[in-house]
Amino acid sequence: MSATLTATEDCGPIAAHAIGQEAASTVAAILKALADPLRLRMLSAIAADPRGESCVCDLAELANVSQPTVSHHLKVLKEVDVLTAERRGTWVWYRITPGRQQAVTALLESFAPAALARPLDTQSADVVRPDFDARVTRLADELAAEIPELDAQIVRSIVRESYTALASTARVTTALIPLTERFARQRISDLTKQHDTSAPQVLFVCVANAGRSQLAAALVNQISDGRVIARSAGSQPAHVIHPHVRSLIADIEGESAAADRFPKPLTDDAIRAADVVITMGCGDVCPIIPGVRYEDWAVGDPALASDAGVQAIRDDIAARVRTLVDDLTH
Known part of the structure; x- marks a missing residue:
């Protein structure tokens, strides 16, 4: 019997779950248009402008290039429907295309900072991270005893949730327990309205x-x-x-x-x-x-x-x- 596996026998219909050809082409065209440092900076400036739009004259200050060069880059973003433009007098004003705001926000607020962050070696982190279970349990019991007006099980749940939330992004574990205590105390304060x-x-x-x-x-x-x-x-x-x-x-x-x-x-x-x-x-x-x-x-x-x-x-x-x-x- 042959050991060769077919897609239908063991691998599943992978292609059915992949992005469609037409959608992939559209997204690729937009990503290609965005793949320029100056264009990304201009897009970021427009997104952050409190007026909700930016003038070519403002964007020209981002780099030591001519105004026609700036206009060319903005035109590229306009052609893929990321920006819209409106001429008023001698200047053209640009804003994020309606319907694209969420995508632009995800790019600038989530993807960009994540791309700049140093990748975490999760395997080595798992190896060196100690087992905090006993310490978290002890902290939960101490806070439950300190705050008798709140159900002890709720306090313990808050402590464990706080630890889990902080541990998921922590690179240095030495401060995890003190940070967990501070975060848990703040959450308990919010829950019981203990703040001033x-x-x-x-x-x-x-x-x-x-x-x-x-x-x-x-x-x-x-x-x-x-x-x-x-x-x-x-x-x-x-x-x-x-x-x-x-x-x-x-x-x-x-x-x-x-x-x-x-x-x-x-x-x-x-x-x-x-x-x-x-x-x-x-x-x-x-x-x-x-x-x-x-x-x-x-x-x-x-x-x-x-x-x-x-x-x-x-x-x-x-x-x-x-x-x-x-x-x-x-």
């Missing part, structure tokens, strides 16, 4: 919780001087805060406070505990909770910006924060 209800609470949400949302929370704490409580979370948290942002936070809060910050997963309880939820490039990931005010801030991503760009993003967020703090405290 006299001060408005703001929750900043982005994808990785490694850049703009962390920076915004630090700026609120500085500018409000305790009159507003600010926290942050991510729909897909990164393993560490971006170095550019950590340096900015260290300038704002000090080195020790910056070292204590870490990316945290978004939870429904965190949203319910907030008076204002501000999304920053994470799309529609936030559940809509009645009574909570929602805003969306279109600001650039520090992880993708130059040193000058990072400072400009910081100034933009600081201006928005001042307006927010004034609104919440007057």
